[in-house]
Amino acid sequence: MKKQFLLPFALAAAITTSLAAPAHALDLGKLLSGDTLSKGLSVLSNAGEALNTSVKGLTPEQEEVLGHNVMANLLGAAPLMNDAKVQRYVNQVGLWVAMQSEQPHLNWRFGVIDTPNINSFAAAGGYILITRGLWDRIRSEAELAAILGHEITHVTQKHHVKALISSKSQQAGSDLISIVADYNSGKSGAKAGEKGGKALSEIFVRGLDKNDEYVADVNGMVLAARAGYNPYALVSVLQLLGSVNASDSTVALLFSTHPSPQERLDNIDQVVGEKLEGYADATENTKRFNQVKR
């Protein structure tokens, strides 16, 4: 579940700090052709390396800008489900789980987007979305908590920044160059956000590092357990996903960007196994879940 965002402004930030003068000279029109493009890409590659060492140095403000642009793009593809009760409920549960993470004070925001597809997403700055298709299928608050714990882990461990840095594709590169150009010529807001959103698509389709998904599963179980839930609810969710036909379009994006549910269960089996069973008798469901779930 969830998970696949690029962070374009991270690169912009890295380039402005490490390569201030050349970055100001970037010209979008020239860069997007021939030789200049490959030069531009190598500049980006260097910037990526610079960023690699400074990922942890991104300011909360920079993370917020990145996450905001990613969310604007995703919510442009599918808006929030029109149900304030559900949205507020998911925020209560999500924040409670996030409060057990390494970043309890991040500006965490959660939402359910109106699409039948089964998936969930996270972005820097503490933005997390699950789809209506997933919301409709979950059977307990513990399952929701485990899913959100997985996404919260992607945010706190900055998995999307890592994925961006390892992205070598030309499309992502040229999109990023245009963002950098906009950034440096003082353009901002919707226009830059739009380009940022396009650049994200590459990682969206490609997904995060496979190991980062495994890490998010295991740590998601830990966060759920800390919050007072049965952590094995994540196993139930993965078994549920495993029962959906892989050729079904509702899971196409999820399955193409994640290890299979069977592989994820095998990982939990090997890494967690019985080790969290001391917490398995914790809360499975709540009154508030039954009130909002029809």
Added chain:
Amino acid sequence: MTRMFYSLLLLSSLALAEPGTVIRKTDLRDKPFLDAAVLGNVPSNTLVDIQSRKGAWMQVKLPSGQAGWIKLLNVRTSSGTTSSSTALANVIKTGSSGKTVTTGVKGLSAEEIQNARPNLAEVAKMSSYAANSADAQKSAQANQLIPVQVPAFANSTPTSAPSNKQQQERRP
């Protein structure tokens, strides 16, 4: 009329027991506890009907009709005949026309994300629903959620074993 038929079909498909496959030989117990009585053992590759879950346990029905509890992680699921009913369910939920079934469900495909136009108003709306820590804690307490200390796993992938620390700090 047609819609009602599909709705009934959807309800009935959801009501069916979930199928699963046992991946390793395991004891079948009469209750979801390690010290519960062993009713027998279930060989690897046995097909079971998943009936309910509790903690780290799953209640299953064997092909013989015998029912009992086994560990959740001893079972894997795989897609059976859910595809058509799921596709149908999506058509019903989205109100799309029948042709959507063959061309893919509307919303949030990779292409749609790539072609999306940013919606800043929705981001603002999302932020407007955010909870605050005091409320989240109060609501959690009202729903009997008790926070506990759980150490993080040092390594979360099978390439390296989890630390001993994790095991030592396990809650009894």
